[in-house]
Amino acid sequence: MIVYIFIAFMFFIGIYGMMAKKNIIKMIIGMNIIGYAVNLFFIVLGYKSGGIQPILVPGMDIKEFVERAVNPLPQALVLTSIVIDLSIICFLAALSIRIYEKYGTFDLEKIRRLKG
Amino acid sequence: MNLIVFPVILYLLSAFLIALIWKEDEKLSGIACLSFSILVFISVILLGKYVFLNERIIYFVGNWQIPIGITLMVDALSYIFLVVVNFVLPVICWFSNSYMRKYTKPGYFYILFSLISAGLNGILISMDFFNIYVFLEISSIASYILVAFGLRTEELEASLKYTMIGFIGSTLILIGIGLILGKTGTLNISDFMSAILNINKIQLLFILGLFISGFALKTALFPFHFWLPDAHSLAPSPVSAILSGLFIKVTGFYMLVRIITNIFIIFPESKIIIMALGLISMIFGSLMAIDQIDIKRTYAYSSISQIGYCALALGIGGYYGYLGAILHFIYHSFSKSLLFLNSGAIEYRYKTTKIEELKGLSDKMPYTTATGSIGMLSISGIPPFGCFWSKIIIIIAAIKSFYYGIAFICVIVSVITLGYFLKLKRNIFDSKGEGEKFEEVNFNLLMPMVILSILIFFGGLILLPEVKIYLDKAVGVMQNFSYIQIGER
Amino acid sequence: MNKGMSEIVKTISKIVVPFIIIFGISVIFYGHLTPGGGFPGGVIISASFVLLLLAYGREKVLSKLSLYKSDILHDIGAIMFLSVSLIGFAGGVFFLNIFNKGKLFSLWSGGNLLFSNIAIGLKVGTSLFLGITLLSMARIIHKENKIEFYEKEEDIK
Numbered sequence: 056m057i058v059y060i061f062i063a064f065m066f067f068i069g070i071y072g073m074m075a076k077k078n079i080i081k082m083i084i085g086m087n088i089i090g091y092a093v094n095l096f097f098i099v100l101g102y103k104s105g106g107i108q109p110i111l112v113p114g115m116d117i118k119e120f121v122e123r124a125v126n127p128l129p130q131a132l133v134l135t136s137i138v139i140d141l142s143i144i145c146f147l148a149a150l151s152i153r154i155y156e157k158y159g160t161f162d163l164e165k166i167r168r169l170k171g
Numbered sequence: 172m173n174l175i176v177f178p179v180i181l182y183l184l185s186a187f188l189i190a191l192i193w194k195e196d197e198k199l200s201g202i203a204c205l206s207f208s209i210l211v212f213i214s215v216i217l218l219g220k221y222v223f224l225n226e227r228i229i230y231f232v233g234n235w236q237i238p239i240g241i242t243l244m245v246d247a248l249s250y251i252f253l254v255v256v257n258f259v260l261p262v263i264c265w266f267s268n269s270y271m272r273k274y275t276k277p278g279y280f281y282i283l284f285s286l287i288s289a290g291l292n293g294i295l296i297s298m299d300f301f302n303i304y305v306f307l308e309i310s311s312i313a314s315y316i317l318v319a320f321g322l323r324t325e326e327l328e329a330s331l332k333y334t335m336i337g338f339i340g341s342t343l344i345l346i347g348i349g350l351i352l353g354k355t356g357t358l359n360i361s362d363f364m365s366a367i368l369n370i371n372k373i374q375l376l377f378i379l380g381l382f383i384s385g386f387a388l389k390t391a392l393f394p395f396h397f398w399l400p401d402a403h404s405l406a407p408s409p410v411s412a413i414l415s416g417l418f419i420k421v422t423g424f425y426m427l428v429r430i431i432t433n434i435f436i437i438f439p440e441s442k443i444i445i446m447a448l449g450l451i452s453m454i455f456g457s458l459m460a461i462d463q464i465d466i467k468r469t470y471a472y473s474s475i476s477q478i479g480y481c482a483l484a485l486g487i488g489g490y491y492g493y494l495g496a497i498l499h500f501i502y503h504s505f506s507k508s509l510l511f512l513n514s515g516a517i518e519y520r521y522k523t524t525k526i527e528e529l530k531g532l533s534d535k536m537p538y539t540t541a542t543g544s545i546g547m548l549s550i551s552g553i554p555p556f557g558c559f560w561s562k563i564i565i566i567i568a569a570i571k572s573f574y575y576g577i578a579f580i581c582v583i584v585s586v587i588t589l590g591y592f593l594k595l596k597r598n599i600f601d602s603k604g605e606g607e608k609f610e611e612v613n614f615n616l617l618m619p620m621v622i623l624s625i626l627i628f629f630g631g632l633i634l635l636p637e638v639k640i641y642l643d644k645a646v647g648v649m650q651n652f653s654y655i656q657i658g659e660r
Numbered sequence: 661m662n663k664g665m666s667e668i669v670k671t672i673s674k675i676v677v678p679f680i681i682i683f684g685i686s687v688i689f690y691g692h693l694t695p696g697g698g699f700p701g702g703v704i705i706s707a708s709f710v711l712l713l714l715a716y717g718r719e720k721v722l723s724k725l726s727l728y729k730s731d732i733l734h735d736i737g738a739i740m741f742l743s744v745s746l747i748g749f750a751g752g753v754f755f756l757n758i759f760n761k762g763k764l765f766s767l768w769s770g771g772n773l774l775f776s777n778i779a780i781g782l783k784v785g786t787s788l789f790l791g792i793t794l795l796s797m798a799r800i801i802h803k804e805n806k807i808e809f810y811e812k813e814e815d816i817k
Contacts, residue, residue, distance in 0.1 A: 073335070086338060093345055100353040110694065113765050129352060132301055134699050136345065138784070139308045143338060145791050146316060150331060152798055157324045166328050183742055191735035233748065 058099050066092040079151045079161045083144060090140035094133045101126030174221075175230050175243055175296060177214040178257065179306075181207050182289035186282050194278040201268040204281040208261035208288070215257045222250045223644070229298075229657060237657075238362055244298040246652070247644035248497075252295050252425055255501050256417050259508050260288050262619045266512050267409040269615040270519060274321060274407070283320075286313040287413060291421045298654070300348045300358045307344070307389075307422055311337055314414060318406045329401035336398045340388035347381035350374070360434060364655040367437070379435050383444065386430070390423025392482055393452035396475050403474065404467035408515025411467060415474045416508035420500055424481055428496070431485065432649045446486025450577065453479030457587045461594075466514050466524045469595060470507065473550065476584065477503045477558075483577070484565045491568035493646045495561055502549065502557030502630055509546040509623040513539060516612045516620065517599075526598050533600045536611050540600045542620040547596055549627045551589035557630030664717040673715040680708040688781035692770035698780025705781065706788035718796065727793065730786040737783030744775045 069092055072085025102125055109127040111120060151161065158166050185207035193200040221228055227246035235241070245253070264284065271277040290310025297303050315337065319330035352358060354374065355366040367375070388395040399419075403411050431441050456476030463469045477499070484496035516539050517532065518524055533540040549556035552563075562585060569578035611617075632638065664670060687694070688701030713721045767774065 079331070082335070086335070089342060093342055093349070096346070097349050097352070100349060108695075126356075128358075129349075132352075134697070135301075135305060138699055139305075139312070142312055143315075143334065145795075146312070147331070147334060148795060150319060150327060150334070152795070153319075153322065154327050154331065157327060166331075168325055168328065180742070180746070187735060187738045187742060191732070191739065 059096075062092050062096050062099065065095070077163050079154065079163060079166075082163070083147050083151070086147070087140070087144055090136075090144075094136055094140075097129045097133050097136070101129040173230075174214050174218045175228055175245055176232075178211045178253070178292035179289050179296070181211050181214070182285045182292065186285035186289065189278065189285065190282050194282070197272060197277045200278045200281045201264075201271070204285060205261060205264045205268060207285070208257075208264050211288075211292070212257045212261055215253050218245065219250060219254075222247065223641070237359055238357055241302055242298045242359065242361075243296045244657070245296055246648050247641065248428070248648040249295050251497065251501070251641070251645050252421065253292065255504055256291055256295070256421060259417060259504055259623075260413075262622055263409050263412050263508065263512070266412075266515065266616060266619040269613065270409060270515055271407070273519075280317070280320065283313045283317050284409075284413075286310070287317070287418070291417060294421055295425065298360050298657075300351060300360065300363070303426070304341075304344060304348060308341060310418065310422065311341060311389075314410075314418060317410045318402050318414075320407055320410065323405075326405045329405045333398045333402040336388065336395075340385050340395075343381050343385035343388070347378050347385065350378050350381070361654040361657040364434065364653060375435075376438065379430070379438060379441060382430055383427070383441065386423050386426045387448060390419050390427065390478055390482070391452075391475055392423075392448040392479065393455060394448075396452060396456075399475055400468055400471045403471040404465060408467075408511055408518060411471075412508040412511035412515075415471065415511060416504045419474070419478060420481075420504060424478065424485075424496075424500060427482070428485060428649060432493075433653050436653055442486045442488055444486075445482050446577075449479045449482030449484075449486055450580065451479070452476065453483060453584050454580065455479075457584050457591070461587070461591045464526055466517070466526060466529075466595065466599070467511070469591060470510050470514065473588065473591075474507060476588065477507070477550065480562070480565060480581070483581075484568060487565075487568050487572055487574065487577075489568055489572060490646060490650070491564055491571060493649045494642060495565035495568050497642060497645055498561035498564060498633070499558065501633075502561055502627065505623050505627050506546050506549045506556075506558060509542060509620055509627065510550070512616075512620050512623070513543040513546060516616050519612055519616065526595070529599050531601075538611060538617050538621070542617075542624040544596060544600065545624040545627055547592040549630070551592050552585045553589070555628070555631050557627040560631055560634060664720075665715050669715050673711055677708050677712060680711070681705060684708065684781075684785075688777050689767065689774065691777040692773045693765060698777045699784055701777070702781040702784030703788060705785040706792075709785075709789045710792055713793065713796070718793070722793070725789075727790065730790050734783050734786040734790065737779050737781075737786065740779035741776060741783070744772050744779060747772065 066089060069085045069088035069090075072088060073082050074085075076082055076085065103123070105123070106125040107120075107123050109124040109130075111117075154166065155161060160166070185204055189200050189203055193203055218228075222245055227244060230243040231237075232241045232243065264281075267280070267284070271280050274280070287310045290306045290308075290313065293306030293309070294303055297306065315330060315334045318333055319326050348358070351363060354370050355363055357363060357366065384395075391399040403415050406414065427445065431445060435441060453476050456472050456474070456479060460469050460472035460476065463472065481496050481499050481503070484492045484499060486492075514524060517529065517536075520536070521529060523529065545556065549558050552559045554560075562581070566578050566581050569575075569581060633642070684701050684704035687696035687704060688698060691697030691701065709721065709725065
């Protein structure tokens with residue numbers, strides 16, 4: 056139960072970073088933290104108290120393994136989600152270099168040529 | 172039966188082959204992309220025989236049965252969306268074969284185009300929550316990159332804002348999927364519907380709220396519409412046509428239809444929320460579009476307004492509401508893609524899209540004027556063009572459910588739409604300009620627009636009884652089907 | 661100007677990098693038996709190349725694995741993954757696992773999981789390396805606010 060409160064706290068730190076900071080790079084780091092919080096939430100969902108890792112070693116009893124092992128499905132989903140977040144962050148990093156070239160600043164309040 | 176996976180495979184194959192072999196050559200990459208798009212359209216048409224024979228196709232990937240494996244499903248509703256999406260994509264690809272010559276590195280454009288198409292087709296055929304999320308992300312990331320394709324100053328800023336807001340939407344959807352996994356232990360939609368009775372109603376309402384917020388952010392309904400005017404008006408024209416004509420419909424509207432009518436059927440109150448959001452975005456979009464000075468921004472605000480029509484029809488419900496929503500999706504896809512391609516043709520000649528700098532195009536570009544006028548009159552709802560039929564069915568649906576106020580507002584918004592489109596038409600096409608040279612665009616840019624305008628012109632023919640039977644099956648899916656029937660076989 | 665880092669860092673990384681690459685290959689190949697698989701293995705292999713990039717400077721690494729080669733390799737990885745999924749059509753269903761599964765816990769007991777893991781590991785590793793190298797090649801010229809992409813260190817003034 057405490058783990059979920061920590062995950063929510065991390066999520067709100069990420070949202071604070073995205074909303075309250077003016078530098079683009081700090082906003083990108085905030086997006087990264089949101090991604091970490093959601094991935095951690097997925098992994099913690101599959102936890103069983105007193106569980107063992109879901110790897111079948113030769114010579115193990117299968118019934119007992121199924122009862123005690125942690126759910127491995129969320130771990131596979133998290134792998135996909137990490138790669139998706141990675142590619143968004145990589146694209147945003149390249150985009151912010153181009154924005155620095157055109158606007159001369161990383162400050163979000165000065166990047167406002169669009170109106171209406 | 173194996174044809175069901177062909178749309179996704181062929182588009183992915185086209186993306187990878189163009190990346191390996193034809194990335195530097197502009198002509199061959201365009202021709203390769205166009206031929207793969209036409210192959211996908213042919214395979215979707217061949218699939219229709221199976222779909223309408225047994226009412227739906229269910230396909231188990233790798234022969235793994237329902238709780239364990241990934242399942243794919245195409246029924247009448249998905250099939251109509253598949254046909255429309257895979258018809259408009261080759262037309263846009265043909266247009267962009269000659270339009271993208273003016274950009275540096277057009278080879279990369281076709282790779283990203285194929286990835287968006289693969290993602291859109293993947294959403295339409297999958298029956299698994301996480302599968303939908305993965306394909307949604309594939310097409311979203313490709314669209315974030317395509318908006319910034321021209322590398323002008325304003326496009327970069329628009330892409331930055333679009334990326335950040337789209338990321339928040341995707342994260343909300345992912346949290347909803349995580350909660351579903353935690354509560355029921357399965358991600359298959361039909362399995363989820365069997366286990367839905369064991370969950371506390373308040374938690375289910377929270378998941379529904381997360382899903383509606385996430386998908387409404389992708390659809391640009393009222394409180395979440397901020398990114399649409401910048402992103403759609405500053406992207407290159409074929410990209411605007413894909414985004415505004417297909418992307419917000421498939422990732423937003425189709426998913427809202429599935430969630431409200433097929434998955435979360437124990438909450439009929441959710442229709443009222445969608446109706447309210449649709450109503451406000453309808454009014455708001457058309458009021459903001461009156462005073463713009465740029466053609467593409469007007470079209471972008473008009474997209475917000477028309478997608479409000481679709482959401483309103485979905486919220487009203489009943490036979491006429493659902494029929495109106497599907498018809499409005501079909502004709503608005505054709506019309507809005509035609510309008511954005513039209514503005515692309517104008518920009519190809521005159522290098523600008525502001526209204527003050529374009530005057531008197533009807534002498535110089537007659538075919539462009541004709542197709543553009545057909546598109547504009549169609550969205551305003553003038554008979555016999557396409558959107559007139561869908562709007563009148565929506566008004567009939569509102570009257571039959573005794574929502575007289577909403578029917579009145581529909582008519583008023585339609586008149587306001589006609590107003591700003593006539594203003595555009597008068598300023599660009601009909602006024603007198605200097606120079607009498609005949610400067611029509613070339614054949615490759617004209618034929619896609621002519622094809623779409625012919626389809627819009629004969630729009631009323633879809634209500635003939637021979638063709639309407641397919642639409643009736645799709646409406647039947649929205650009214651009667653719920654995914655729990657798949658698990659019961 | 662000095663390329664790369666000091667002598668101590670160069671020597672240690674020269675010794676450690678082969679072990680990292682072999683560990684990454686083992687994580688990829690035994691993805692169906694131990695935790696890991698395509699994605700983490702690919703990231704480990706690309707991390708070893710980034711270590712070489714930091715220690716030795718960009719030119720030396722680009723002379724071993726040029727941008728052109730890694731571009732082709734990452735496309736070959738993607739096409740290999742797609743063809744693994746299409747081979748299942750020979751058995752009738754998309755993505756069917758038709759390879760001979762040997763005895764339990766051996767290398768071949770996963771069927772076509774082995775080839776999928778290798779394809780994904782190749783693709784992820786090379787594309788991460790491409791991304792990081794390209795981002796490191798941009799130099800911002802402060803006086804004119806322009807961006808230039810340099811391959812050799814001598815071009816920077």
